[in-house]
Amino acid sequence: xxxxxxxxxxxxxxxxxxxxxxxxxxxRDGKFIxxxxxxxxxDKEPLKYLxxxxxxxxxxxxxxxxxxxxxxxxxxxxxLA
Numbered sequence: 494x495x496x497x498x499x500x501x502x503x504x505x506x507x508x509x510x511x512x513x514x515x516x517x518x519x520x521r522d523g524k525f526i527x528x529x530x531x532x533x534x535x536d537k538e539p540l541k542y543l544x545x546x547x548x549x550x551x552x553x554x555x556x557x558x559x560x561x562x563x564x565x566x567x568x569x570x571x572x573l574a
Contacts, residue, residue, distance in 0.1 A: 495556040497548060499532065500525065509533045512543070512562060514551050527551070532565060540569050549573040 496517045503509035510532040513525035529551070530543035552558065552573065558566075566573070 495526065495551065495554070496559060497529065497551060497556050497562055498559040499561055507535065512548075514556055517557075540565070540571065543571065545571060546574055 494517045495514055497514050499510040500513050500522050501508055501510055511528060512530040512532060514527040514529060515525040527547065529548050531541045533539055
């Protein structure tokens with residue numbers, strides 16, 4: 494199953510997360526299919542480079558969003574096409 498979830502990057506105590514589409518069995522920071530955006534919790538604009546069209550395209554194909562990604566999109570009022 495394809496999941497839309499966060500992959501952790503950055504450095505110690507300053508994380509930056511990448512929103513990716515990946516196989517549900519792959520590791521958190523492992524191989525991914527598509528890069529869909531970036532989330533930086535310590536920035537003024539936490540969601541950057543967000544490709545809402547591609548996220549909605551993956552959801553239409555049957556991808557499941559993780560609870561964290563779903564709540565982030567709702568919290569920042571992101572509408573999927």
